[in-house]
Amino acid sequence: MDVADLGVEIAGTRVPSRLWLGTGGLTSHDTVRRVVEAGRPGLVTVSMRRTSDTGANGLLMTLRELGVRLLPNTAGCRSAREAVLTAQLAREALGTDWVKLEVIGDELSLLPDVIELVEAAAILVDDGFTVLPYTTADPVVAQRLVDVGCAAVMPLGSPIGSGRGITDPYAIESVRAAVSVPLVLDAGIGTASEAAQAMELGCDAVLVATAVTRSENPVAMARAMHLGVQAGALARGAGRVPRRQQARASSPMQGRVKI
Amino acid sequence: MHVILNGQPLEVADGARLPSLVPDARGVAVAVNGVVVCAGDWPATVLQDNDRIEVVTARQGG
Structure with missing residues (x-):
């Protein structure tokens, strides 16, 4: 049943799936193709890097053939200035004004520098970009990002590539409560149940890269993530039962056998 | 002349x-x-000594 995945609307544009996929870590263009076909992501992220002498860009050709929307990131940038230039280069190279804005503040944890992030977001919004910032799961920062015009907020579940899942679900719920723009869980997901959990906590989409690309079977994990995101979205809409201190029998008490 | x-x-x-x-x-x-x-401005862009030129494209990334 695929009805749960109606996609998510970002800045007036419908992204056709709530699963978003990062390509970092995939080893071949053929694997990229099979992973995208299995996961059917609403968009696919790419990084911007210096050209080499290897000729035509096979990755780009593969993604163009698949017809999937590209979301360039500013991965590796450590200042607002670097991130703004990288976003502008991506717009020129790929013909999209959408950007996953990432400004790293600490090389060990890869946590964002939210001061530089808000500054870069403001500059890029003024320059006409649709800005999707990767940020800490902090409702105050999320509100600042919305205040400067970000189209979504993408809080981390745990550090990039750590596969530790959502270490502070309350923080994600706090961000959800703070802002009304789309919320995309970005970073930390390790497996499909955690993608479902992100949706249950109120996220509108989930961006996974490492969890798929470095799994033992990326194609199978992409499919699992697709289903996990759908399951979580359905469960969120269905409304879970409240947690109770004590048991509550689900079978009726009347009509029991008596001996 | 040299560029980077x-x-x-x-x-x-x-x-x-x-x-x-x-x-x-x-x-x-x-x-x-x-x-x-912008690509449309490349033909008119005359390089200067010590210009720093970055040429980038899309690669795998998260």
């Missing part, structure tokens, strides 16, 4: 323009000294 292309020094002819370094604009973008130069 993607971090590497490169000898180019005086008066060289951007298309001589980047013949194919598809899927790539160029910044000269930290400012993006």
Whole structure:
């Protein structure tokens, strides 16, 4: 049943799936193709890097053939200035004004520098970009990002590539409560149940890269993530039962056998 | 004269323009000294000594 995945609307544009996929870590263009076909992501992220002498860009050709929307990131940038230039280069190279804005503040944890992030977001919004910032799961920062015009907020579940899942679900719920723009869980997901959990906590989409690309079977994990995101979205809409201190029998008490 | 292309020094002819370094604009973008130069402006962009040129494209990334 695929009805749960109606996609998510970002800045007036419908992204056709709530699963978003990062390509970092995939080893071949053929694997990229099979992973995208299995996961059917609403968009696919790419990084911007210096050209080499290897000729035509096979990755780009593969993604163009698949017809999937590209979301360039500013991965590796450590200042607002670097991130703004990288976003502008991506717009020129790929013909999209959408950007996953990432400004790293600490090389060990890869946590964002939210001061530089808000500054870069403001500059890029003024320059006409649709800005999707990767940020800490902090409702105050999320509100600042919305205040400067970000189209979504993408809080981390745990550090990039750590596969530790959502270490502070309350923080994600706090961000959800703070802002009304789309919320995309970005970073930390390790497996499909955690993608479902992100949706249950109120996220509108989930961006996974490492969890798929470095799994033992990326194609199978992409499919699992697709289903996990759908399951979580359905469960969120269905409304879970409240947690109770004590048991509550689900079978009726009347009509029991008596001996 | 010399320019720096993607971090590497490169000898180019005086008066060289951007298309001589980047013949194919598809899927790539160029910044000269930290400012993006649109592909349409490449033919008119005459390189200067010590220009720092970045040529980037999409790669795998999360």
